Amino acid sequence: MKRISFWLLATLSVVVLLFGYDASRTGATSTLASPPAVVSNGAQSSTSGSSGSSGGSSGGSSSSGSSSGSSGGSSSGGSTAATSRTVTGGVADTQWGPVQVQLAVTAGKITKVRVLQQPAGNPKDTEINDYALPILIKETTDAQSAQIDMVSGATVTSTGYLQSLQSALDQAHL
């Protein structure tokens, strides 16, 4: 369980890397510097379909990765009409070891995340980093694609609340 969550975190950190390399003024913690290495176009919906089914073959990590990158069913709707492509990231040297991911992108949104390479970090490192790994996502910051459960912000107060994302989250279930 811990391990799976760790892979998820590692996956997301590289998603960040992939999106964040043009916004390289972001900071400090990661020494992840590799830009996306391979971009293949025109794979169409078969790509995301196969990456989904092959997710199980590389263990729990892939399924946790894909759930982070897409909401249920998001890959089916737009993928035939919109351009679908896969992006393979370079091997990122994280503090836990090398990480490489492949993303399926449909209509500008991540629809699948596959972990191609995972670090065999020791469990103690995972414990230390278990509760928090801040992730910057420059391109997927709207509410729909961010897939967030709660919002932390200075404006989530009585006055700012009605316009806030947290309000939208609360009302989606009330």
Add this chain to the structure above:
Amino acid sequence: MTPDPRVHRRVEQLMGLPVSLALRGRHADDGLADDAWARAVEQLREVDRVFSTYREDSWVSRLGRGEVEVADCPPEIAEVLALGEEARRESFGVFDVRRPAADGRRVLDPSGVVKGWAVARAARLFEALPETDVCLSAGGDMVARTAAPGSTGWRIGVEDPADPTRVVAVVPVRDGAVATSGSVHRGAHVTHGRSGAVPTAVASVTVVAADLTWADIDATAAFALDAEGPAWLRTRPGRRAVVVWADGRTEVVQGVAPAGAAVSG
């Protein structure tokens, strides 16, 4: 926004803030959840009665006017004041529950400690729910706990200080706390404990820590430190932070390794 059907939510206005609860797992939506929520709401109402600086008759207000001594107050007052003193020392006076007033005198205002402390305490009520994930947030500062089998934890969005409908970062949290301090919407409500200066270089500071009391204190102190905040946060054990600068830049800051963290879990 695509709602996660597994997450059950409740929200109530408490301590002048929207308090949002999210539960997921075995007892997310049953009588046990209702009971825990009712207890949390009552506990936070009591915190407001004791600590509110907006209530003339609160213990804190009476203490501030010198009408009572700490020893006369409920024990929670001494607990919070001790936390405030610890925070003042660790932030070199930047964080202070006795804030400078317009006339130069010091006014007792432990609000900067109370919220985090109170929500951390209330969140513990939900640990009685077996196999249930909980995230309890008061005005954007929250405790997250993961207990449901197979849970992947909570995903916390860091609000864009320039646009509350957007997030600038997502922080995955299994067990920990997230707190943000910034100036948007409420205006300048944080000032430097010694100089009284209002931050201008930093738009918001979000701190992730094991405990909400300290996540909240550190976010407030780092925001008050303004441009020096990130350097201070790097000295804080086990903290991670997302700093959004006034010019829109976003920076991730990592504190020093926490003592003994490797054996936690």
